[in-house]
Amino acid sequence: MLSNLSIFVIIAAASGIALGIPAGMLLRRKNRSIGRGAVSIGSSTVSGRGAFASRSISESEIIERCPAIEVSDRDVGGELLNYVFYGSAENLRLVAMGYGMLFNHSPQPNVAYYRDDSQLGAELVLYALRDIRKGEELFYNYGEDWWTTRG
């Protein structure tokens, strides 16, 4: 025979599991963010997803080195056009991997980038223009051209 105390413990454990699983799933969905190194991806303050500082970053510090491939502009169309960088010639586009594609635009950026052609191939190197606090969204300036060519 089970004592009253045992029955109470079993009911409490079962209710905890029953309530905890859906609550955990809800919380996980709401706070979902992914990250690596100094960058995490979360809900942007300006549009869709954005990149955020997952720790404080010092001025000039390299934030991410993104392996990149250069492709013909004929290989890039539709929505993907909004995610690629200009290449080394008019008809070329640079596709940066990692989180480099997900940084949003600001006319007052805290990040800039340059291209580095290493022995392994092209890289897009993102670095801090100033000290950045943990949690700040990371922006680079897409440039006026970017917006005028897209209306």
Ligand SMILES: C[S@@+](CC[C@H](N)C(=O)[O-])C[C@H]1O[C@@H](n2cnc3c(N)ncnc32)[C@H](O)[C@@H]1O
């Ligand atoms: C390289 S993606 C940036 C990541 C994008 N927010 C996402 O959720 O996938 C570029 C797109 O983000 C949006 N975007 C970037 N910066 C923005 C800004 N300051 N204001 C409004 N939309 C912006 C534009 O729709 C643009 O086409």
